Amino acid sequence: MRTVAIIGRPNVGKSTLFNRLVGQKLALVDDRPGVTRDRREGEAELGHLSFRIIDTAGLEEAEPGSLSDRMRRQTEAAIDEADLVLFLVDARAGILPADETFAELVRRSGKPVVLLANKAEGRGGMAGAYDAFSLGLGDPVPLSAEHGEGMGDLLEAIEPFLETGEDEDDEDRAGKPLRVAIVGRPNAGKSTLVNRMIGAERLLTGPEAGITRDTISVDWRWRDHPIRLFDTAGLRKRARVEDKLEKLSVADALRAIRFAEVVVVLLDATIPFEKQDLSIVDLIESEGRAIVIGLNKWDLVADRPGLLKELRADAERLLPQVRGAPVVPLSGLAGEGIDRLMGSVVQAAEVWSRRVPTAKLNDWLAAALSAHPPPAVSGRRIKIRYMTQVKARPPHFALFGNQLDALPRAYTRYLVNGLRETFELPGVPIRLSLRSGKNPFEGKKKTWD
Structure with a gap:
């Protein structure tokens, strides 16, 4: 060890x-x-x-x-x-x-x-x-x-x-499993979907809500991509969680979200975008995980023309913090749409790990500042000097300049949206840290010779 x-x-x-x-x-x-x-x-x-x-x-x-x-x-x-x-x-x-x-x-x-x-x-x-x-x-x-x-x-x-890698060769280590958590409200069909993915009745399923208690991990392979799936307990509104066992199950599900790379939020297509669904997405975004939205039980609503377009528009409107997150229709029971879902998962993991060269970032920043300069504060214009990406997974950028503490939220949203659009970062949380330089003459009186 x-x-x-x-x-x-x-x-x-x-x-x-x-x-x-x-x-x-x-x-x-x-x-x-x-x-x-x-x-x-x-x-x-x-x-x-x-x-x-x-x-x-x-x-x-x-x-x-x-x-x-x-x-x-x-x-x-x-x-x-x-x-x-x-x-x-x-x-x-x-x-x-x-x-x-x-x-x-x-x-x-x-x-x-x-x-x-x-x-x-x-x-x-x-x-x-x-x-x-x-x-x-x-x-x-x-x-x-x-x-x-x-x-x-x-x-x-x-x-x-x-990771010792004692029984793995270099090629296997390069392909270590992508950690994917399946989360959602109770009875959204998470365990049924995982069973259909792996082609076995590995997880207990049924019409009753709340069957799954422990977070169960299952290793699987999709198109030569090693995947580690985490099936989780359904997440209800906090006020409704009273039973001690359910509290432990929810804590286990939250732990799975923290250790996942991509989280599939499984919605019931017959009642999508409930308030609890939006709360779950907020939680995942705060943990910095990549997000894919799965519309399960699509076979029950597939006859409604224009519904998918409408639901994708709803996702853009209701979930601006992860704008561009893939919305994938599927049926875990019928086994439909799983390839589309996994294609989106693999792509989301790639976006989540993406790094942008500093030179390209600052070329974009110069154009963004020219098109929409930051506002003035107390008669002095906020000066933005440069930007760099400090980490990936999720993409995290640092902005350097003067008086950045006074930068309005609307302007930081403008920058984040520009980063997302220009560098193709859909559906992943984007972090932006503001770093103001200290004025070495602050607090000192002027003296004249």
């Missing part, structure tokens, strides 16, 4: 992340720095990965022989033992000198490193996460260990280092 060590200065959330990964509160957590002293080990699971995790004391510069020095030596031993180092920083506090010192220590170890920007929930945290680029340890993965946000991104970051 591979070993992962969590490293960082005191009070950045190492023990909170450790507890999150082992699934129980094994490590003491407190707001005071230095609570963890000894190395603590546990068996961690994240998605389909299992590994040994080591929680370490916060790294501090200390006098030789002191308690802090002995704690530091324990941490250095954990780095030596690890196959992968998770270097944790506090996105809200920003990068401190201690982070830079210990980043150099980790870099000198020669071990693979994944940089994590913890406490990145909310706009303030996300802005601070990008300061971590200055450490030179690669792209930071923003997450919140306390709230469980960003665990899907963490899985993607560590997966290449932890």
